[in-house]
Amino acid sequence: MKDRRLFKIILLFMTGGFILLQGCGGGGVPAVTALPGTGEDGETGTGEPASGETGTSAPETLPTEPAEQVPSVTDTSYISREQGEFPLLGYYGWPSVAVDEKDVTYVVVSKRLHHIDPYGRVMLYKSYDRGLTWDGGSCIYDTVLDDRDAGIVYMGGGRLLVTTFSHDAPLYLNNTNASWTSWQKSVSAGQLKELTDLWASSPESDLKGCSSYIISDDYGETWSGRHLMPLTAPHGPSMMNDGTLIYLGVPKAPEFATGKKLESGVYCYVSTDRGETFSERSKIGVDPEYKACEAYGIQLPDGTVVATVRTGDLSTLCFRSVDGGYTWTEAEKVTYGAPAHLVLSADGRTVVMSYSKRKDTTGQCVRLSTDGGASWGKEYYLSRPAGTADSDLGYPATARYSDGSFITVYYQKWKNDRKPCLMRTLWTLS
Numbered sequence: 001m002k003d004r005r006l007f008k009i010i011l012l013f014m015t016g017g018f019i020l021l022q023g024c025g026g027g028g029v030p031a032v033t034a035l036p037g038t039g040e041d042g043e044t045g046t047g048e049p050a051s052g053e054t055g056t057s058a059p060e061t062l063p064t065e066p067a068e069q070v071p072s073v074t075d076t077s078y079i080s081r082e083q084g085e086f087p088l089l090g091y092y093g094w095p096s097v098a099v100d101e102k103d104v105t106y107v108v109v110s111k112r113l114h115h116i117d118p119y120g121r122v123m124l125y126k127s128y129d130r131g132l133t134w135d136g137g138s139c140i141y142d143t144v145l146d147d148r149d150a151g152i153v154y155m156g157g158g159r160l161l162v163t164t165f166s167h168d169a170p171l172y173l174n175n176t177n178a179s180w181t182s183w184q185k186s187v188s189a190g191q192l193k194e195l196t197d198l199w200a201s202s203p204e205s206d207l208k209g210c211s212s213y214i215i216s217d218d219y220g221e222t223w224s225g226r227h228l229m230p231l232t233a234p235h236g237p238s239m240m241n242d243g244t245l246i247y248l249g250v251p252k253a254p255e256f257a258t259g260k261k262l263e264s265g266v267y268c269y270v271s272t273d274r275g276e277t278f279s280e281r282s283k284i285g286v287d288p289e290y291k292a293c294e295a296y297g298i299q300l301p302d303g304t305v306v307a308t309v310r311t312g313d314l315s316t317l318c319f320r321s322v323d324g325g326y327t328w329t330e331a332e333k334v335t336y337g338a339p340a341h342l343v344l345s346a347d348g349r350t351v352v353m354s355y356s357k358r359k360d361t362t363g364q365c366v367r368l369s370t371d372g373g374a375s376w377g378k379e380y381y382l383s384r385p386a387g388t389a390d391s392d393l394g395y396p397a398t399a400r401y402s403d404g405s406f407i408t409v410y411y412q413k414w415k416n417d418r419k420p421c422l423m424r425t426l427w428t429l430s
Helices: 002-015 182-186 190-199 254-258
Strands: 071-080 092-101 105-112 119-129 136-143 151-154 157-164 211-216 228-229 245-251 265-270 281-285 293-299 305-310 315-321 333-337 341-344 351-357 363-369 380-383 394-400 408-412 421-430
Touching: 071 105, 071 119, 071 380, 092 151, 092 408, 092 421, 105 151, 105 157, 105 408, 105 421, 119 157, 136 157, 151 305, 157 228, 228 254, 245 305, 265 293, 305 341, 333 351, 333 363, 341 394, 351 408, 363 394, 363 408, 380 408
Parallel strands: 092 394
Antiparallel strands: 071 421, 092 105, 105 119, 119 136, 151 157, 157 211, 211 228, 245 265, 245 293, 265 281, 293 305, 305 315, 315 333, 341 351, 351 363, 351 394, 363 380, 394 408, 408 421
16 A cells, blocks of 8 residues: 555646746746646545545556646847937837857847838847847848847748838828827927938839838848838748748838839739749738738748738737648637747647737747647747736747747836847757
């Protein structure tokens, strides 16, 4: 009897669960803990026979299925942070991240005055030690317009592609929506005149809002001129198994980019020449009632393309394609929180979805799928702002290092700052 009870005690210790999602800087993430042996259904895990059992059955066997992977945060900090006024442009928004074959990390972000203003420019930051330290950043794209959400993809051989988009210049001067013109309170009359004079002297084509991208063939040291793109999406394209780029998005001034009009909706475009040109592969049948925008997709090792899109109520829909993006399954809601970004684990078996929540308990979250995006697991927070009701944050994007660990970048206020900065969280699956 003693031997059998000792075996069950040992078994309880071996199978008991203890999950910890470490706290983060910049507001902190409370530890997420499942006490040993306590399941979601309220089982106590005491190891004693249930009511009606005799206790004489054969000893339980250890499960053969691998334990569920959970995110474990190792460090959270900021990449770049400024709180000054114009012309310091201390507001950062909508970043994306890529990692090359040497684990050099590339983060692009829009740096600006406010959430909406005409001074946005695209900055590039690099890290050579897997996200621990960063260079001072460099401006790689700055037009006379507001250069917003920056996406990035690394294609190998030093080739990077960075996407962005902008709005028409007049929207920032004469608009009945005050959110488009409130930035004017942050600049002097002379600074405002300087901007309007610049626009007055610019060619009309330079004042047209559009989606565009630039290319580097030397690891981000120099960049091409502007390429126009008829779609926009915050994190840009991803690379498929055969090197094709797949870009999911919604139309942005398509007539200006290609001379071709596109109906509203979500489209799949591809490039087979490493980003030199893109062509339409399909229109994805998402119900217009969803007011879909801000899409992203990746291809799995088996060829399935898993994709997500943001809805008007800030939820994420997921849909899939088994023929390279020509046809798609019906979109299904996954979670509240958007937009989503996707990346694979090192073994290719787990899809990591990162997204932000902008109401209730706000912050940066992840969910995992081990069945190719057909279903998704629990929600885990990677980072929360100091003021958990703060909603001006998000757009997390995640990249994987060669050791299997991850970096997620996003914009969020550092502690009690007035403006959001460019932040990153380093984490692993355990």
